[in-house]
Amino acid sequence: MSAILFEKRGQQAWITLNRPQHKNIMNGEMFVQLADAWQEVRDDSAIRVAVVTAAGDRDFCCGGDLGELIPLWTGARQPQNELEQRLLDDPMIPDKIMLKGEPLYKPIIAAINGRALGGGTELLQATDIRIAADHAQFGLPEPRAGVVPGAGSMVRLARQLPYAHAMKILLGGEPVSAAEAxxxxxxxxxxxxxQLQARAEHYAENVCRQAPLALQAIKRTAIETHTQSWADAYSFEMEQAGAVMMSKDAREGPRAFKEKRAPEFRGE
Incomplete structure (x- = not known):
């Protein structure tokens, strides 16, 4: 059984973490397949939005499978298949699955079907629109095991949330409920x-009705200017706006409005 299910639904890519019997914990196979899935979303111009979710109704992802991964990385055991060998050969794969090394500017929707602990909460911070089932939980329990949430959370979380909320999750060690999140x-x-699936589909369909170059410019600007000065950020924003205004889609939008029809955006 594949650790990741990848399905194209027209202009949407649906990525499903598929180890429900193991709490959707990330093993070597899932690492490599998720990295490949993100790369396909990045490279395929027909894909306008990605949705990441998980199999089952209890767990979105409860972290990494340290029992498999640490012996592999330390050389205590040899790779058992081609995917584990790829994980050893490419030390950037852990960064790739969390979209740390190379940002993905296409919109990403998370449909969180249950507990997101450790790496599950870290993965969510790489997404844009996050819909959670009401029984979901979120947490970063790594310090209890003597380690740190080093897949992005120590940087991302305090930038995405008010400081005190971020530190409650980073330092508290206890999960928070969906309502608290x-x-x-x-x-x-x-x-x-x-209702989770339907809501994720709603957001994905809404994204696909909008101009893809415009959405990518918006996300790129939000990410790239987050720590810039106001002047530099506004300059970057104008560069992005100018590039979009020169696109065919920017002409198609007003034309469709004038002709009282739905626009046909092509990402050009």
């Missing part, structure tokens, strides 16, 4: 589990 701003919306 919503109040903090960690997630965008909380719904009953049976």
């Amino acid at each position: 919503l109040a903090m701003g960690l997630v965008s919306e909380v719904v009953p589990l049976e």
